[in-house]
Amino acid sequence: MTPVGGDAAPSAVTLLANPAAGGRRGGEIAARTARRLLARGVDVDVVAGRDAAETRRRARDCVAAGAGVLAVAGGDGMVHLALQEVAGTSTALAVLPTGSGNDFARVLGIPATPPDAAADVLLGGVRRRIDLGRCAPPEGGDRPLWFGTVLTSGFDSLVVERTERMRRPRGRMRYAAAVLAELGRLRPLPFTIEADGRVQELEAALVAIGNTSCYGGGMRVCPHADPADGRLAVTAVSPATAGQLLRAFPRIYRGTHTAHPLVHTFHAASVRVHTPDMRAYADGEPAGQLPLRAEAVPGAVEVLVPAAA
Structure with a gap:
């Protein structure tokens, strides 16, 4: 640094x-x-x-x-x-x-x-180079989109869309309120995930692809993410009942949900994700319709951080 x-x-x-x-x-x-x-x-x-x-x-x-x-x-x-x-x-x-x-x-x-x-x-402070995520439709054409935190799809996308329609409460409480509202509409989604060339098909409630660990006002959905390792961290949550997700919800803030049997995590330099009729969000902003391909770009941006960071 x-x-x-x-x-x-x-x-x-x-x-x-x-x-x-x-x-x-x-x-x-x-x-x-x-x-x-x-x-x-x-x-x-x-x-x-x-x-x-x-x-x-x-x-x-x-x-x-x-x-x-x-x-x-x-x-x-x-x-x-x-x-x-x-x-x-x-x-x-x-x-x-x-x-x-x-x-x-x-x-x-x-x-x-x-x-x-x-x-x-x-x-x-000090200057530090960190990775960024970059996503685009698999066939190319559109200008790639950079993201610093998390690319989300599935249940998370629906929660973000509801959060955008809400005015209160503020901060993490608004996100939590949107989660509770969407739990009643919870349904499994057929995802196809291609990670570094390896393809897997699974049913999942959500898939999160993290350059860094948290989103939604401090939810550590990808606690294994490291923006200096040249990889993206992927968290996939298998279908669950509303009650199971509700009980697991506080664990996401602590990052301890990854030990739950419904949660699957891994790393990859490049990830393609798809489920029909679903939008994705990057840093909480619209990233487009799935399918999308995301990749880690090492040292893509220089940031100023506290000297002790």
């Missing part, structure tokens, strides 16, 4: 702000961080778009202009947007977590509180 603190602290930072993330708190954290960096002699260029498309265009322009550090103030959706532009470039990504889930920041050890903690990572 390359240090960026002290004399090596960045001389300039581009701050991509999303005031909608975390309500008013998102805008306040972005402004507070900008003032803190300026007080330490760091040049700050704050950019924001009126919608996701404009924000992504602005991020692309910043990277093309040679931004050394792109700091994202927002949640996993904003991180996902930024990853599409910084992946495979020399621009380092810093995260100021102000969203409801903040799973990418969580696995990097970047705290959401106190308010200045993430800004201090910018000033005194």
Whole structure:
């Protein structure tokens, strides 16, 4: 890891702000961080778009202009947007977590509180190269999609879709409420999974493909994921009753569900997953209809993390 603190602290930072993330708190954290960096002699260029498309265009322009550090103030959706532009470039990504889930920041050890903690990572953290996942339809054609956390399909997809329709509660409680709502509609799905050329067909309630371990506001669905090993971690949950899933649900937050006989885990550098009439989500954002092929891309992005991480 390359240090960026002290004399090596960045001389300039581009701050991509999303005031909608975390309500008013998102805008306040972005402004507070900008003032803190300026007080330490760091040049700050704050950019924001009126919608996701404009924000992504602005991020692309910043990277093309040679931004050394792109700091994202927002949640996993904003991180996902930024990853599409910084992946495979020399621009380092810093995260100021102000969203409801903040799973990418969580696995990097970047705290959401106190308010200045993430800004201090910018000033005194270290640079670290990590893997990203990249997914696309098997036949190609569409531009590949980068993801930093987890690609989900099956029951998880249905939960994410319901979560998007909900306004309350916030954070992990909203995800938990969506899980409970979808349990009554639970059904087994016929999945085909091709992992590093090996094909298996199985019935499953969900399949999660993780570059990192958690999603949904701290659910450690792929606790065996390591974003520095050049592989993706796969968790497949066999058909279960609503009661069985409900009892296992708390274990997912602890990452101890992998010992359950209904749970199958493995690693692969490349995974193709398919079940009919199902969408997939990456970092909680739409990734398209199955089938999709995902692969691990070693060292695809440089991130700023706490010095002790």
